[in-house]
Amino acid sequence: MTERRPTERADAARNRRAILDATAALLAEHGAAGVTMDRVAAAAGVGKGTIFHRFGSRAGLLYELVAEGAVALMTEVSSGRPPLGPGAPATDRLLAFFDAMTSLVTDDVELIAAYQAMPPHPRSAEFHAFWAQHIGTLLREVRPDIDADTVGALLLSAVGGELAQQMARAGEVDRLRSAVAELVRSVLRTP
Amino acid sequence: MTERRPTERADAARNRRAILDATAALLAEHGAAGVTMDRVAAAAGVGKGTIFHRFGSRAGLLYELVAEGAVALMTEVSSGRPPLGPGAPATDRLLAFFDAMTSLVTDDVELIAAYQAMPPHPRSAEFHAFWAQHIGTLLREVRPDIDADTVGALLLSAVGGELAQQMARAGEVDRLRSAVAELVRSVLRTP
Structure with a gap:
């Protein structure tokens, strides 16, 4: 368990970064209307649940x-x-x-x-x-x-x-x- | 017909003023959320249809x-x-x-x-x-x-x-x- 933790944290940090970067890229390319949770999830390669879990909502993101x-x-x-x-x-x-x-x-x-x-x-x-x-x-x-x-x-x-x-x-x-x-x-x- | 026109215009101008004044009063007292077409109509003493006819929408008003x-x-x-x-x-x-x-x-x-x-x-x-x-x-x-x-x-x-x-x-x-x-x-x- 103590061995897995750093990896989990690294995964979480990587996911967080991927989600934020995907959001920024979608915003720059399509404007605010282009930023849906579905698109962010697809672009970041994570489940939509992960985004809601970490950021609460589109506004939180x-x-x-x-x-x-x-x-x-x-x-x-x-x-x-x-x-x-x-x-x-x-x-x-x-x-x-x-x-x-x-x-x-x-x-x-x-x-x-x-x-x-x-x-x-x-x-x-x-x-x-x-x-x-x-x-x-x-x-x-x-x-x-x-x-x-x-x-x-x-x-x-x-x-x-x-x-x-x-x-x-x-x-x-x-x-x-x-x-x-x-x-x-x-x-x-x-x- | 020519005789009625000035009266109609005067009525229209009076209604317009009453609607705008009622809107201003509702805004000052209740804020934007307090301005509904129903309330404006009631306060101005006109039908809701009259407001829509003259101003198109709440935004127009x-x-x-x-x-x-x-x-x-x-x-x-x-x-x-x-x-x-x-x-x-x-x-x-x-x-x-x-x-x-x-x-x-x-x-x-x-x-x-x-x-x-x-x-x-x-x-x-x-x-x-x-x-x-x-x-x-x-x-x-x-x-x-x-x-x-x-x-x-x-x-x-x-x-x-x-x-x-x-x-x-x-x-x-x-x-x-x-x-x-x-x-x-x-x-x-x-x-």
């Missing part, structure tokens, strides 16, 4: 995929290299953060669109609280004269809205990225 | 209500008094516009939330094109050095997102209004 990207960004922000991570001036960290957030919402635009169309996942508030705290803390440092929490939330709202998805679908991510940087620089009052 | 506010703002922008209307400096007009837009999305927050939860109305693109053109034209005047269309679209996206609804529901419209003004002033590089 999409959440896991979004959470992977969000957790990776949280880790970079908390303990990664500057300027995204600690050690750089607040101005540089904020610009790096909004650039990374632009990537997060445009790299897998079909995933983000599908995720935002669902009722909010109970745990998504955790991510939001983390971004809010990070932006607010840094922005207060650079602009102690403004309501940094609300202005920071507006910046995040600008980047996280439908506009980003529309521009990503139109192949205009670079243009979006420049405009986001300009908007953030304006708020930071840096050239 | 909500659209008409949103369109009323949007058309009013378009009129003020096009031919109203400065600073919202023509005649004021671009900086003042932009600040006035984003303040008015903040009112538009927070005055009837349940309506806007219900409207945004529906598939986009075919005609809503007209409003969006109008706002985009207005913001882009004025912003280009003040900041010819930036991609005014995209930065302007980001500003509109910030104001039109879920954050505004959350803050309106939390009774924080004044705080939102100040932060929107700060954000716009930052982009305009004015103190």
Whole structure:
């Protein structure tokens, strides 16, 4: 029994990865409508029961995929290299953060669109609280004269809205990225 | 027949107003879930058939209500008094516009939330094109050095997102209004 365990865990991890990768591939190729539990099961080479067992529902599956990207960004922000991570001036960290957030919402635009169309996942508030705290803390440092929490939330709202998805679908991510940087620089009052 | 026409028109206009007012009242009191065709008909004192005849569907009814506010703002922008209307400096007009837009999305927050939860109305693109053109034209005047269309679209996206609804529901419209003004002033590089 003790001998089988590592193998079972390795199998589970492999299945989890295969399911998430299959979901991402179906999303990229067919959009949200293309992601059915049947298709994911077939593409990942697992039973549908395995997916329900591990992710609970289609919504749970999409959440896991979004959470992977969000957790990776949280880790970079908390303990990664500057300027995204600690050690750089607040101005540089904020610009790096909004650039990374632009990537997060445009790299897998079909995933983000599908995720935002669902009722909010109970745990998504955790991510939001983390971004809010990070932006607010840094922005207060650079602009102690403004309501940094609300202005920071507006910046995040600008980047996280439908506009980003529309521009990503139109192949205009670079243009979006420049405009986001300009908007953030304006708020930071840096050239 | 010619004699009856004006009366019919007056009746139709009265019914239309009664239906829209009843919808607005139900929305404000019960939220989107409280707006059913049966309730609107009862509150407006008209038959359900009359509502379907005039508005096509529940979505059509909500659209008409949103369109009323949007058309009013378009009129003020096009031919109203400065600073919202023509005649004021671009900086003042932009600040006035984003303040008015903040009112538009927070005055009837349940309506806007219900409207945004529906598939986009075919005609809503007209409003969006109008706002985009207005913001882009004025912003280009003040900041010819930036991609005014995209930065302007980001500003509109910030104001039109879920954050505004959350803050309106939390009774924080004044705080939102100040932060929107700060954000716009930052982009305009004015103190």
